[in-house]
Amino acid sequence: MPLSEEELRLLEQMERALSEEDPKFASTLRGTTLRQAARRRAVLAGLVFAVGVAVMMTGAVSSYWPVGVAGFVIMLASATILLSALRGQRAGTDPRVAAHPSGFGVVDGGRGRRGRSHDRSSGFMDTLHSRWRRRKGNSGF
Template identity: 80%
Template sequence: MPLSEEELRLLEQMERALSEEDPKFASTLRGTTQRLAARRRAILAGVAFAAGVAVMMGGAVSGYWPVGVAGFVVMLGSATVLLSALRGQRAGGAEPHVAAHPSGFGVIDGGRGRRTRGGRSSSGFMDTLQARWRRRKDRGGF
């Protein structure tokens, strides 16, 4: 069912107000600006990595080791930028999900681990152990 003209007008006003009030948040919701920037960084880092490989191989073939070391440093730096750009590209549109937890703690699930109210991080291993403990407790084992 399409929106009426009044609803479309109200929606456009809300979008404009959001963009004016917090442009960074509005950009994050759209996701285009950050994804494009991350993609550009990833492409440039890939090109720099290939250049670093060429410089390192040139230094190895010529026997002039400082050139090889410089090529390796370029490779290392560009690989770091490439990985951070790829992570930023994946996480650019995903906001952490806040969910209620049976223990009463607010759980923020950002995809990797979980942060509880105390700021502690637990891995999947700890989640598995906690689930086992809850099952035992529910069965009346303790």
């Protein structure tokens, strides 16, 4: 359900007042610091991954397998952190959140955090339910 003109005007006034009163908090709400933190984590994880490759290769060259295994574990952990940081960056560009001139995101009333496959199956089920209701209405039961 969209907001009325008056509600939008009041929301914009509240956002402006918040930005003027506490700019740091407003920038946090805009998500710029979250994206920067995710980017920083991704770069750091990439560097740690390179260190893990070096440790693993050192273990392979020196024929001391525990060092190689440790390098592999370092690579695995950093790759996991890297992927979660990249997902965190993508989460900031949620298609259900509409851009607002003030820089704040306004949720468009989507279905929450459900995946696309669930949305498709839900649409499929809605179609089946409507067909069932039409058949039941036309058959005279």
